Amino acid sequence: MKQAEELPRRVETVDEAVKRYRIPSSRSFWQKTVNYRTALLYLLPSLLLFGVFMFYPMFYSLYLSFFFTDAQGDPTTFVGFENYAYLWESASFRRSVLVTIIFVLLTVPASVILALFLALLANEKLRGIGWYRTIFASTLGMSVAASAVIWLFMFHPTTGVLNAALQALQLPAVSWLQDSTMALISISITTIWMNTGFSFLILLGGLQNIDEHLYESARIDGAGYFYQLRRITVPMLSPTLFFIITITFINAFQSFGQVDILTGGGPAEATNLIIYSIYREAFIYYQFGPASAMAIVLFAAVLLLTLLQFKFGERKVHYQ
Amino acid sequence: MSDGQVTLKHVTKSFDGSQFAVQDASVTIEQGEFFVLVGPSGCGKSTMLRMIAGLEELTAGEIHMHGRLSNDLSPSKRELSMVFQNYALYPHLTVEENILFGLKVRKVSKQEQRRRCDEAVDMLGMREYLKRKPRELSGGQRQRVALARAVVSQMPICLMDEPLSNLDAKLRAQMRTEIRQLQQELGITMIYVTHDQVEAMTMADRMMVLRQGEVQQVGRPLDLYNHPANDFVASFIGAPPMNLTTATVDNSGTLHVPGAPRPLVMDQPLPAEQEVQLGIRPEHLHLEPQEDSDWELPVHLQTVEVLGNETLLTMDAGGADWKAKIPGQWSLEAKRQAVLYLNSSHLHLFALDNGKNIGASLSAPVQEEVTL
Ligand SMILES: Nc1ncnc2c1ncn2[C@@H]1O[C@H](COP(=O)(O)OP(=O)(O)O)[C@@H](O)[C@H]1O
Numbered sequence: 001m002k003q004a005e006e007l008p009r010r011v012e013t014v015d016e017a018v019k020r021y022r023i024p025s026s027r028s029f030w031q032k033t034v035n036y037r038t039a040l041l042y043l044l045p046s047l048l049l050f051g052v053f054m055f056y057p058m059f060y061s062l063y064l065s066f067f068f069t070d071a072q073g074d075p076t077t078f079v080g081f082e083n084y085a086y087l088w089e090s091a092s093f094r095r096s097v098l099v100t101i102i103f104v105l106l107t108v109p110a111s112v113i114l115a116l117f118l119a120l121l122a123n124e125k126l127r128g129i130g131w132y133r134t135i136f137a138s139t140l141g142m143s144v145a146a147s148a149v150i151w152l153f154m155f156h157p158t159t160g161v162l163n164a165a166l167q168a169l170q171l172p173a174v175s176w177l178q179d180s181t182m183a184l185i186s187i188s189i190t191t192i193w194m195n196t197g198f199s200f201l202i203l204l205g206g207l208q209n210i211d212e213h214l215y216e217s218a219r220i221d222g223a224g225y226f227y228q229l230r231r232i233t234v235p236m237l238s239p240t241l242f243f244i245i246t247i248t249f250i251n252a253f254q255s256f257g258q259v260d261i262l263t264g265g266g267p268a269e270a271t272n273l274i275i276y277s278i279y280r281e282a283f284i285y286y287q288f289g290p291a292s293a294m295a296i297v298l299f300a301a302v303l304l305l306t307l308l309q310f311k312f313g314e315r316k317v318h319y320q
Numbered sequence: 321m322s323d324g325q326v327t328l329k330h331v332t333k334s335f336d337g338s339q340f341a342v343q344d345a346s347v348t349i350e351q352g353e354f355f356v357l358v359g360p361s362g363c364g365k366s367t368m369l370r371m372i373a374g375l376e377e378l379t380a381g382e383i384h385m386h387g388r389l390s391n392d393l394s395p396s397k398r399e400l401s402m403v404f405q406n407y408a409l410y411p412h413l414t415v416e417e418n419i420l421f422g423l424k425v426r427k428v429s430k431q432e433q434r435r436r437c438d439e440a441v442d443m444l445g446m447r448e449y450l451k452r453k454p455r456e457l458s459g460g461q462r463q464r465v466a467l468a469r470a471v472v473s474q475m476p477i478c479l480m481d482e483p484l485s486n487l488d489a490k491l492r493a494q495m496r497t498e499i500r501q502l503q504q505e506l507g508i509t510m511i512y513v514t515h516d517q518v519e520a521m522t523m524a525d526r527m528m529v530l531r532q533g534e535v536q537q538v539g540r541p542l543d544l545y546n547h548p549a550n551d552f553v554a555s556f557i558g559a560p561p562m563n564l565t566t567a568t569v570d571n572s573g574t575l576h577v578p579g580a581p582r583p584l585v586m587d588q589p590l591p592a593e594q595e596v597q598l599g600i601r602p603e604h605l606h607l608e609p610q611e612d613s614d615w616e617l618p619v620h621l622q623t624v625e626v627l628g629n630e631t632l633l634t635m636d637a638g639g640a641d642w643k644a645k646i647p648g649q650w651s652l653e654a655k656r657q658a659v660l661y662l663n664s665s666h667l668h669l670f671a672l673d674n675g676k677n678i679g680a681s682l683s684a685p686v687q688e689e690v691t692l
């Protein structure tokens with residue numbers, strides 16, 4: 001009994017161990033931070049690039065949004081929130097917001113579903129599937145301008161292939177870009193088509209990462225194709241889908257080239273997305289103050305929506 | 321009633337139309353049997369198992385399950401469960417959802433699902449991690465989930481493809497016994513694939529040895545061990561493998577072994593003089609004459625490893641590398657001459673060309689002691 005008491009007592013808690021046995025480190029502050037300083041050195045080039053080409057313009061926009069400007073874009077008078085108030089009053093801006101929301105709703109779900117559908121097809125093990133994979137992914141390699149011009153030809157009311165096809169089917173011709181309802185739909189079709197390549201490729205990669213044995217196990221249990229799709233493929237693909245949805249979503253807010261080439265925001269502002277109206281405000285009307293305010297509003301909206309998406313979307317995502 | 325019975329008739333599979341993955345395999349696996357497919361990597365074990373599961377089509381031959389021709393039956397109609405090597409657990413589902421996945425697909429009633437799940441969970445002792453995701457489990461726990469999935473399915477046949485190969489040695493030994501017990505408790509037919517002959521020997525009622533798609537031998541583990549059909553089975557089964565060396569038989573049926581002072585005699589002479597392979601298991605070699613020793617072979621010892629209760633020797637026996645496993649702790653010097661004693665009835669003879677067991681028994685006639 002006595003002997004047992006004399007045995008040195010082992011520490012019971014981490015705190016106690018720290019208090020009793022921790023010895024001061026002999027390294028100086030300078031030595032301890034060596035890793036951080038090395039990391040900073042590696043980060044420096046990209047920080048510099050981002051700083052000059054992204055953060056500086058962003059903050060300058062914020063700054064400009066509080067001023068009236070001259071034709072060169074230099075700030076003249078500080079006006080506080082005047083520019084924002086102007087936007088709030090502007091029927092044209094409200095129209096732009098509405099058009100943008102409709103455009104996002106038209107393009108994002110359709111892009112993702114189409115890309116997923118094509119990826120599922122291309123993931124089948126069939127002879128010559130490599131060809132289809134290349135074709136489906138090919139819009140990835142096409143510039144916005146080139147794609148938009150191709151569609152411009154296809155949408156042409158008299159010589160376009162789309163109306164020719166409708167005519168062949170004895171259907172009335174459509175004013176793809178001239179009708180104010182159809183114009184937004186046409187722009188959306190072009191955008192969906194342009195999104196497909198990238199989304200398709202990423203989703204196909206995600207599909208190929210899914211363990212084949214999961215499907216075999218499900219087959220032995222008797223699960224059919226759609227049951228497997230719903231209960232295995234989509235959940236397993238959810239991180240990829242989430243990524244694609246986020247990217248497509250942000251892209252939709254930034255769709256500029258196709259609007260500029262196909263409709264120029266018309267007819268009657270029917271396709272005047274916020275990003276396009278920023279351009280018009282700044283570089284056609286030289287209203288840099290309101291344009292900057294719009295840019296800030298758009299940025300805040302996209303940031304907010306993306307954050308919301310992360311907050312609520314990520315719950316449904318199964319990371320492995 | 322032939323529920324749980326699987327019959328293969330001339331089952332053949334080729335992926336490229338020229339090479340065999342499985343070549344003309346025929347066997348009947350009985351209800352309640354623990355049947356092991358064993359062979360080195362790439363010999364076609366998985367392919368054969370997957371054909372039984374219906375995941376792979378047959379190139380030729382017939383598969384009968386539960387007494388019915390089943391070549392074109394879909395996997396879900398074959399009434400079997402399967403445990404995959406990587407367990408194939410659904411990473412996005414909890415352990416419980418994983419276990420119930422198959423029952424949900426088959427639209428088993430909620431009550432019945434609960435009952436079977438409880439039963440399996442108790443049987444495998446995994447109640448505490450029912451709500452976890454597979455990534456939060458250890459290898460052994462994942463293995464148990466995979467087993468539980470097979471148990472709740474209540475199928476009369478269970479297929480397993482190298483289920484223990486991702487576990488550490490100790491756990492592997494434990495799971496071997498558990499799987500064997502489980503199979504006996506449930507009374508199901510088990511078709512079990514492994515590349516590990518120890519697993520095959522310890523678990524199987526009967527086993528099939530495959531090599532490059534070809535069936536080498538089918539039988540009970542000890543029959544294969546004692547009467548290997550060819551040199552491949554002889555050296556595949558048992559650790560360390562059977563020792564082999566080349567010897568020459570003359571017209572009178574006398575066997576001349578390189579390095580041996582005395583020849584051996586075959587009970588049935590071969591038609592012509594030829595070379596054969598002589599085989600003996602490492603545990604049938606001794607360093608001291610035993611009661612039944614009747615033949616001896618001088619060798620050159622290479623290494624000596626003492627493994628607690630037995631000693632492993634490697635040696636050069638007339639040009640061939642041999643191993644001997646001797647009970648007890650022997651502190652011997654390596655790199656020296658020694659004499660091995662053995663009983664000639666433990667020797668096996670294999671043809672040199674096709675490796676077939678010649679089936680002859682050998683004896684060592686006592687010579688007049690001319691050398692003295
Ligand atoms: N899907 C496949 N396509 C082409 N060859 C295959 C395929 N699956 C297996 N093989 C070939 O068939 C042979 C047997 O493979 P497998 O049954 O997986 O061997 P084991 O499971 O015994 O290691 C190997 O040579 C392997 O390369």
Ligand SMILES: [Mg+2]
Nearest residue numbers: 362365366367
């Ligand atoms: Mg295999």
